[in-house]
Amino acid sequence: MNSYLILLHEIDKMPELSPEEMQAVISRYKAWGQRIRATGNYLSSGKLESTGRVVRAEAGKTRITDGPFTETKDVLGGYYLVQAESYDQAVELCQGSPHLDFGPIEVRRLEVV
């Protein structure tokens, strides 16, 4: 078993959803979250705030600026940490995620160090 990070990229431009549609999306997220937990592969998950700090070393000093680190085009919105046998299994866990309606999901294996 390896650990995999399922990275939900922040939605660049949210389509205009009605309250009714938003509620439906939340219900689907809930169902997906429950499914992931029920598999026993789930370790943890979280939502990142949309801004933060970026720390850089410049001429021997650290410089701190407000983030996010804007060079990456997609900003990370949230993550799930799961265990899986393979990429195939980790990717399978993403099936049915309502996030896919709005943006991509990135799956990365944590290297054993």
Added chain:
Amino acid sequence: MSAPDELVEHLFRHQAGRMVSTLTRIFGPRNLQLAEDVVQEALIRALELWPHRGIPANPAAWLIEVARNRALDALRREASLASKADEVARLWPSGGADPDAMDDQLGMIFLCAHPEVPREARAALTLKTVCGFSTAEIARAFLIQESAAAQRIVRAKRLVRDLSFALPEDGELASRREGVLEVLYLMFNEGYTRNVGDLCEEAIRLCVLVADHAATRAPAADALLALFYLQAARAPARLDAQGDLFLLADQDRALWDRARISEGLRRLDRSAAGNRVSEYHLEAAIAAAHATAPDFGSTDWRFIVEQYDGLYALNPSPVIALNRAVAVSRAEGAAPGLRELRKIAGHPALAHYYLLHATEARLRDELGETSEAMRCYARALECECSAAERRFLQRQALAAEKQSEPRP
């Protein structure tokens, strides 16, 4: 308190309507857009967070808390509105309960149906603000382009800017309430004709507010609500699995919603309190006659013809005359029905109305005038109608044709 397993159905839609109404009262109709923006931000926040943190124990209170903070932020930025902050904080105390906002929603409904707002925009603005419909949902509900729906709403918002949010005074109340009931009637009919159940349910929800509130209740509101319940009770039997229409005669009455029929009859009883019979009273009486008939054969058609007489006296429209002719044909037979129909057949408003031609087709068919009946079905099919109605007409025409074929 543990988190609810599932959100209450339509929670977001109704909570949005409540919050937009309350904020519009506090900010004034001039700032309706700001009220909508604040509420939209609160809902989006829930959409961002709840998938990760789970649904909060009291979702409505959570949404209000976020909307409250957003509203206070917005007011700090808007100098002209700074004085409103106290009212927001008082009305939505931090960590407080979830107020039902009934009065505010009523104020909003009356504002949307104000005579200053053009007729065709009233229902759209009501759906947008009190019912939390998006422009796209409104466009679908009324079969119009999204840009047209957006235009109606923008224009209506401009027209309500300087109007008062307060409920009308006694002298004005009755006529303003008539305007409101007309909007609800239109919403329901649009939903019923085209099977957009959400429209019917919203019309019912708002009509309950009007009919039950001490400041606005009236026999006509009860009558309209009775009509809604009695009609909606039959909805489960109107369509088959393919979405094809069942006529009243062919519906499985066991599928009718008994609870709604009782509620409709109770409301109809209550509506008899006044001394004025409105069109809604008569239409509800007709719906009640259908809803209480154990089968199609025992429908009291003479009673129904009488109600149509009353309706025609109040509103001599060719569509009412057409419905009356149908009732006459059931009460007295196809030939008298056809005689009534001939009286209005040349009316320009009915020339392209499929039900006129479909009715004539049925009556001709019953009288054995098959080729004339087929011509009428063809004319009906040339008119504008829904896909389900079209399939229904095609089935009827086919059945009439088959019956007339000589047996081998």
